[in-house]
Amino acid sequence: MSAIPGPRSRELMKLRKQYVARGLDQQHPVFAASTTGATVTDVDGNRYIDFAGGIGALNAGANHPEVVEAVSEQAGRMLHASFHVLMYEPYVRLAERLCEITPGAVDKKVMLINSGAEAVENAVKIARYATGRPAVITFENAFHGRTLVALSLTSRARSEGFGPLAPEVYRSPFPYVYRSSSGSEAKTAASCVQAFRRLVDKVGADRVAATIMEPVQGEGGFVVPPAAFVQGVSAYCRTRNILFIADEIQTGFYRTGRRFGIEHFDVVPDLMAVAKSIADGLPLSAVIGRRDVMDAIPPGGLGTTYGGNPVACAAALKVIEILEREDYGARAFKAWQASWELIGDVRGLGAMVAMELVTDRQTKTPAADATSAVIAEALRAGLVLVKAGAHKNVVRFLGPLSITDDELEQGLKVLERALGTVSSAGASPVSRHARPARTRARS
Numbered sequence: 001m002s003a004i005p006g007p008r009s010r011e012l013m014k015l016r017k018q019y020v021a022r023g024l025d026q027q028h029p030v031f032a033a034s035t036t037g038a039t040v041t042d043v044d045g046n047r048y049i050d051f052a053g054g055i056g057a058l059n060a061g062a063n064h065p066e067v068v069e070a071v072s073e074q075a076g077r078m079l080h081a082s083f084h085v086l087m088y089e090p091y092v093r094l095a096e097r098l099c100e101i102t103p104g105a106v107d108k109k110v111m112l113i114n115s116g117a118e119a120v121e122n123a124v125k126i127a128r129y130a131t132g133r134p135a136v137i138t139f140e141n142a143f144h145g146r147t148l149v150a151l152s153l154t155s156r157a158r159s160e161g162f163g164p165l166a167p168e169v170y171r172s173p174f175p176y177v178y179r180s181s182s183g184s185e186a187k188t189a190a191s192c193v194q195a196f197r198r199l200v201d202k203v204g205a206d207r208v209a210a211t212i213m214e215p216v217q218g219e220g221g222f223v224v225p226p227a228a229f230v231q232g233v234s235a236y237c238r239t240r241n242i243l244f245i246a247d248e249i250q251t252g253f254y255r256t257g258r259r260f261g262i263e264h265f266d267v268v269p270d271l272m273a274v275a276k277s278i279a280d281g282l283p284l285s286a287v288i289g290r291r292d293v294m295d296a297i298p299p300g301g302l303g304t305t306y307g308g309n310p311v312a313c314a315a316a317l318k319v320i321e322i323l324e325r326e327d328y329g330a331r332a333f334k335a336w337q338a339s340w341e342l343i344g345d346v347r348g349l350g351a352m353v354a355m356e357l358v359t360d361r362q363t364k365t366p367a368a369d370a371t372s373a374v375i376a377e378a379l380r381a382g383l384v385l386v387k388a389g390a391h392k393n394v395v396r397f398l399g400p401l402s403i404t405d406d407e408l409e410q411g412l413k414v415l416e417r418a419l420g421t422v423s424s425a426g427a428s429p430v431s432r433h434a435r436p437a438r439t440r441a442r443s
């Protein structure tokens with residue numbers, strides 16, 4: 001054990017500063033050496049409980065021994081062939097499995113790629129080709145990745161200065177109930193559905209290929225939409241033959257308590273993008289879609305050298321087996337409903353839970369500095385957290401679903417202490433009279 005960051009992390013930080021682009025976001029000044037389950041050990045021997053999971057990529061648990069074994073076996077046989085040159089079994093087995101476990105009792109097909117952003121790019125590409133329409137509708141406060149089309153679909157704040165962005169992208173309001181002026185969940189949902197319908201009509205329904213939605217906004221701060229909104233948007237899309245793309249990159253693989261977040265809303269998407277927890281951290285993503293839509297693209301219209309790499313496919317097959325077996329969907333994180341004045345809102349679905357920190361519960365002024373202070377304080381006490389939200393004031397749980405009850409409890413205690421320390425240090429002008437936070441976590 002050492003100070004955090006320890007001497008070895010500080011030494012490596014010099015290399016990071018000198019040789020790695022400064023634009024890469026850095027949440028903690030620490031270098032990891034090894035991971036297992038829901039714990040991380042850094043290069044100085046400090047051990048942390050992991051509430052970040054490599055940004056939600058480790059639902060099955062870091063370095064799950066069965067995944068490591070499957071990966072080692074596959075690596076020993078074949079690292080790469082490129083599916084476009086010579087096909088291999090793990091690819092088609094995984095495609096079959098993804099068709100089986102995704103919502104919708106229709107014939108489906110799959111393409112495998114490497115990252116979340118690539119899945120989004122390909123979903124949009126497929127939707128445009130299949131419909132022969134140019135426009136795509138996204139939502140305010142969304143996050144879909146950092147390549148050109150994905151960035152264009154992401155909230156404006158993140159794309160400033162990177163233009164020109166992709167054309168024919170239109171933005172509709174998303175029901176951020178906590179910050180909505182409409183007063184109620186039902187009114188916020190209704191007004192957002194109305195806005196969506198007006199936007200479609202303005203753009204021209206026969207020009208709109210697809211709308212893309214995160215079932216719960218992830219990077220935007222774990223914003224859970226009312227079911228009426230998701231259903232209203234989906235229903236209007238159906239009547240106008242607009243494809244509904246569910247971006248399940250962060251919500252997929254039991255993060256929200258169901259296999260996929262969209263299942264909470266009884267909506268069956270036409271196309272789905274998945275990544276992150278699909279392969280226990282190995283780079284892999286997929287587009288899964290209705291067969292007629294996917295097969296609208298002629299041979300040669302889709303592809304990538306590494307997509308569906310055999311080692312990543314072997315990992316994904318094992319991850320799906322583990323997640324289906326362990327029933328992590330049943331776990332809920334009710335203990336998060338803590339009661340600090342600093343916490344404006346606690347919300348989430350299943351294990352996709354977050355709290356939004358504010359300096360004042362009436363004005364809801366985002367407490368960005370206090371959020372950073374809580375996260376830094378937690379790290380010093382052995383807990384890795386990541387923040388989210390347009391105002392950088394949301395602390396979220398994205399750790400492995402395999403976390404043990406003990407680890408979870410220990411992590412929550414650290415978080416509670418960090419909230420206490422930051423509150424009493426006055427990093428934000430919080431009242432000393434702690435009132436229960438309004439909670440809206442569903443499981």
Ligand SMILES: Cc1ncc(COP(=O)(O)O)c(C=O)c1O
Binds near residue numbers: 055143248
């Ligand atoms: C909902 C969503 N879509 C897309 C992406 C982009 O994925 P990647 O970082 O793998 O490109 C992310 C990443 O956080 C995400 O949360």
